[in-house]
């Protein structure tokens with residue numbers, strides 16, 4: 001059955017045969033999701049920090065490994081770039 005609904009994000013009237021549909025388009029759904037996440041992050045800053053702290057605590061080894069790998073990757077990339085741009089030169093004696 002076709003229903004006429006109002007988009008929960010932009011307010012546009014649209015037709016759908018899906019009773020659970022709330023938004024007129026994928027764009028509106030994505031935009032709403034983004035807004036919602038942004039708001040959530042703004043309202044849960046402490047929670048997020050707490051969550052991160054807990055995560056690091058319970059995954060200490062994994063986190064260390066991750067950081068080490070990340071740093072190595074970073075150094076490798078930048079070293080290559082510096083070499084390419086000839087920033088790295090041998091010190092003159």
Ligand SMILES: [Zn+2]
Pocket residue numbers: 007008009010011012023024025028
């Ligand atoms: Zn919409």
